[in-house]
Amino acid sequence: MASFFGRNLVEKLITLFFISIISFGVVMLAPGDPSEVDPMNPKFTKEDVERLRKAFDLDKPLYTQYYLFYKKLFTNTLKSYKDNQPVLKKIYERFLNSLPLFIVGTLLTWSLAFPLGIHAAIHRQSFFDRSTTFFSYLFISLPSFFLAYIMIIFMVKVFNVPVIGIQTFGRESAGLWYLINDRIWHVVLPSVLSAIAGIAILSRYVRGQMLEVIEQDYVRTAQAKGLPKDIVYYKHALRNALLPFITMFGLIIPGLIGGSVIIESIFAWPGMGRLGYEAILARDYPVILGLNFVAACLVLLGTFVSDLLYMVADPRISIYGERKD
Amino acid sequence: MTEKNIKPPGRYSDESGLPPQMSRIQDFWHQLRENTLALWGLILLILFFIIAIAGTKLTLGKNPIMDPEQVRLVDTLKPPLSKANRQVLAPEDRPLFGIYLLGTDKLGRDVLARTLQGAHVSLLVGFISVGISVLIGIILGALAGYYGGYVDSVIMRAVDIMLCFPSFFLILTIVALLPASIWNIMVVIGLTSWPGIARFVRAEFLALRKQDFVVAAEALGLSKCKIMFEHMVPNALAPILVSATIGVASAILTESGLSFLGFGVPPPDASWGNILADGKEFIFDAPWLFIVSGTAILLTVLAFNLFGEGLRDALNPKLREQ
Numbered sequence: 001m002a003s004f005f006g007r008n009l010v011e012k013l014i015t016l017f018f019i020s021i022i023s024f025g026v027v028m029l030a031p032g033d034p035s036e037v038d039p040m041n042p043k044f045t046k047e048d049v050e051r052l053r054k055a056f057d058l059d060k061p062l063y064t065q066y067y068l069f070y071k072k073l074f075t076n077t078l079k080s081y082k083d084n085q086p087v088l089k090k091i092y093e094r095f096l097n098s099l100p101l102f103i104v105g106t107l108l109t110w111s112l113a114f115p116l117g118i119h120a121a122i123h124r125q126s127f128f129d130r131s132t133t134f135f136s137y138l139f140i141s142l143p144s145f146f147l148a149y150i151m152i153i154f155m156v157k158v159f160n161v162p163v164i165g166i167q168t169f170g171r172e173s174a175g176l177w178y179l180i181n182d183r184i185w186h187v188v189l190p191s192v193l194s195a196i197a198g199i200a201i202l203s204r205y206v207r208g209q210m211l212e213v214i215e216q217d218y219v220r221t222a223q224a225k226g227l228p229k230d231i232v233y234y235k236h237a238l239r240n241a242l243l244p245f246i247t248m249f250g251l252i253i254p255g256l257i258g259g260s261v262i263i264e265s266i267f268a269w270p271g272m273g274r275l276g277y278e279a280i281l282a283r284d285y286p287v288i289l290g291l292n293f294v295a296a297c298l299v300l301l302g303t304f305v306s307d308l309l310y311m312v313a314d315p316r317i318s319i320y321g322e323r324k325d
Numbered sequence: 326m327t328e329k330n331i332k333p334p335g336r337y338s339d340e341s342g343l344p345p346q347m348s349r350i351q352d353f354w355h356q357l358r359e360n361t362l363a364l365w366g367l368i369l370l371i372l373f374f375i376i377a378i379a380g381t382k383l384t385l386g387k388n389p390i391m392d393p394e395q396v397r398l399v400d401t402l403k404p405p406l407s408k409a410n411r412q413v414l415a416p417e418d419r420p421l422f423g424i425y426l427l428g429t430d431k432l433g434r435d436v437l438a439r440t441l442q443g444a445h446v447s448l449l450v451g452f453i454s455v456g457i458s459v460l461i462g463i464i465l466g467a468l469a470g471y472y473g474g475y476v477d478s479v480i481m482r483a484v485d486i487m488l489c490f491p492s493f494f495l496i497l498t499i500v501a502l503l504p505a506s507i508w509n510i511m512v513v514i515g516l517t518s519w520p521g522i523a524r525f526v527r528a529e530f531l532a533l534r535k536q537d538f539v540v541a542a543e544a545l546g547l548s549k550c551k552i553m554f555e556h557m558v559p560n561a562l563a564p565i566l567v568s569a570t571i572g573v574a575s576a577i578l579t580e581s582g583l584s585f586l587g588f589g590v591p592p593p594d595a596s597w598g599n600i601l602a603d604g605k606e607f608i609f610d611a612p613w614l615f616i617v618s619g620t621a622i623l624l625t626v627l628a629f630n631l632f633g634e635g636l637r638d639a640l641n642p643k644l645r646e647q
Contacts, residue, residue: 018486026495030502134362137634141574141626143581146601146619149608261494262582276494277586280501288498292490299489 008307012300016293023292024066027285056081073290082282087290090275097166098260098271104191106252109198116199117206118241121214122233129207136200148193148266161185165268190267194260206245213241246309253302356639363635369628377448380441393442394593397433404428405436405613428613430603436617439595443618446596447625450511450580451573457515459569462522467553467561469523470530477527484520492517493582500583505591510583514576522568529561563640570633574626581622597622 053059057068072078078087120129139147155163162168168182213219214237222232260273268274272291279287357363384393405428427436469480496513503509530553533539542552577597583589584598585605592599597618604614 015482015486015489018482019489022486023490023495026499027502030499031504137362137627137630138623141578141623141630143578143585143598143601143619143622143626145582145585145605146615146622149605149615153608261497262585265586273494277497280498283502292494292498295491295494296489299491 008304012304016296016300019296020070020293021066023289023296024069025062027288028062028065069286069289073286073293078286078290080279080284080287082279082284082287087286090287091272091290091294094270094272094275097269098264098273100187101191101194101260101264101269101271104187105195105198108191108195109202112195113199113202114206117203118210118233118238120203121207121210124211132203132207136204139196139200144193144197145262145266147196148189148263151189151193152266155189163189163267166270186267190263190269194263202248205248206241209244210237210241213237216240243310243314246313247306253298253305353639357635360635360638362631363638366628366631366633366635369624370632373444373448373625373628376441377444380444384438384442393434393438393595395434395438397429400425400429400433401431403433404611427617428611430600430611430614431607436600436614439600440597440617440621443595443597443600444621446507446590446594447577447580447598447622450507450514450590450596451576451629453511454514454518454576455569455572457512458517458519458572459522459565461516461519463526463554463558463565465519466523466526467530467558470527471534471549471553471557473531473534480523481527484523487517487520490517493579496579497583497586497588500588505588507590507594507596510580510590514579518572518576522565522572525564525568526558526561529564530557533557533560563636567633567637567640570629570636574629574633577622577626577629597625 050059057065060068069078073087076086076088079085080087080090116132120132123129152163155161162182162185164186166183166186167179168186214233219232219237222236223229227236260269260271261277262273263269264271264274265277275287276291278284279291357367403425405425407425407428425435425437427440430436430439465480465483469477496517499513499517500510503513534557539552539557542556547556580589580596581598581601584596584602587602589598589602590596600618601615601622604611604618608615
């Protein structure tokens with residue numbers, strides 16, 4: 001067990017090292033310089049540029065920059081170019097804002113995709129199956145912001161509720177009931193929108209997986225010996241069909257950053273995706289690289305969690321990566 | 326009464342040792358025809374190609390029949406089917422037949438002409454970026470699957486590393502830092518989306534590696550390059566085709582997402598993504614801008630997705646036995 005953890009940790013650290021090199025190289029070697037963001041500003045003299053370049057270590061050779069950058073990141077002294085705030089603190093604040101969207105979105109995705117997929121698989125070729133198939137393709141193919149704008153118009157016109165931002169501005173002193181209500185309305189649309197594509201994709205996977213299991217001999221045996229359909233499907237078949245999704249549970253963690261850039265920009269939601277977008281616009285390299293690093297850590301953490309879960313759930317898989325049967 | 330009499334007629338149902346009754350293509354077509362959604366996808370795709378080709382003929386060149394870049398400040402934000410302003414506009418500045426079939430945008434440019442031009446731009450973005458990622462994916466996947474050992478582990482580690490980046494954020498970062506150009510977008514999307522294809526190709530190669538025809542080719546002393554790319558790759562084409570088809574769809578979506586954030590195909594070139602992104606400012610005053618380009622993207626991406634899934638079912642002999 002200890003060797004499994006040890007080897008896994010070493011592997012992940014090596015991966016992380018290469019990721020840090022690649023992302024650093026990509027950002028630093030790109031044409032343009034952070035000190036050129038505001039070239040038209042008359043107060044910005046040549047000496048200022050030099051001073052800034054020195055303050056941010058931009059005048060040193062690349063490998064020194066790389067070393068200094070990650071040293072600062074790990075000692076939490078890395079400052080944003082834009083407002084001189086510590087990068088990790090900024091990311092953490094935005095992470096807390098992204099969290100409710102992510103939790104509600106994930107709950108929606110997982111609680112809807114499974115019933116839909118299972119029902120479609122059991123009633124294969126039925127009207128329900130055909131229509132869920134069609135709608136999942138439709139939602140996978142929609143640009144998310146196209147749907148977002150249509151939904152914003154719909155929500156505002158029909159329900160007359162606020163949808164942009166994290167809460168209504170200037171109403172912070174209102175009663176508790178109002179505040180809770182306000183927060184909920186603001187969370188609904190962005191989380192539904194970020195869940196829709198997930199529901200469409202995940203329900204297809206569930207359906208495929210369920211179909212595969214239903215075809216197997218032991219399910220036929222269970223049917224042949226006269227068990228009620230519900231027990232055959234939901235007890236015998238479902239348990240094995242669910243197995244691969246345990247691994248997916250670890251892989252949703254990185255979704256915190258990746259998919260949220262567009263949705264958070266539309267809804268002016270001060271989360272991690274929007275932080276990344278703002279950092280890109282301002283060429284705020286520490287924040288861009290910091291976010292990339294956090295995202296990579298989340299992915300690696302996710303794969304680690306899913307390995308562990310899989311090991312716990314499927315006794316055929318040993319911790320040494322080989323099958324025991 | 327043996328079991329094979331019950332099986333449906335098809336290429337793989339024959340266990341008698343006789344050659345199959347249908348050629349591969351006939352069989353493939355037979356399978357595809359049964360799948361209504363995939364068939365619709367194919368029809369939409371053909372329609373889309375015709376529109377894109379017609380679009381290049383109509384909107385490109387020095388004096389195009391429909392000029393997507395013609396600015397008409399007297400006719401801004403006209404709804405669909407409205408007539409051009411005949412008093413002010415010179416005859417050569419007017420749209421085809423003097424009618425804006427799909428309306429105009431904030432600069433009075435003809436939305437129909439821009440949508441037609443956008444069709445071929447979007448197609449170009451989709452195909453070139455997928456071409457790049459397929460090329461890288463095939464080469465790396467083939468090397469990993471054929472050689473195995475440490476070549477395999479190095480390439481697979483690279484795949485793992487690529488998969489650790491949040492892909493849209495990475496694409497956005499690179500595109501935003503590089504100077505704006507349509508070629509950069511294609512190359513960046515291509516360079517970031519090969520890991521999936523490399524994995525598929527590797528898996529196919531691992532299975533093909535031990536088959537007789539590969540062993541025979543090796544025994545004949547063919548060069549390794551020839552064995553990999555002339556003999557093995559054609560046998561691994563099915564999953565490549567499927568993921569390439571779906572890849573085109575996601576590349577078009579990615580381009581529209583980039584356009585929305587202001588880093589898409591730069592003006593004056595029109596792509597569906599940037600028409601849609603421009604339209605968002607006028608969503609109440611000129612909803613047709615938004616609806617026309619959004620529907621165009623939706624239908625095209627849908628067609629690629631449906632056809633891709635249809636391909637997967639039709640090319641997969643394991644699935645059809647059920």
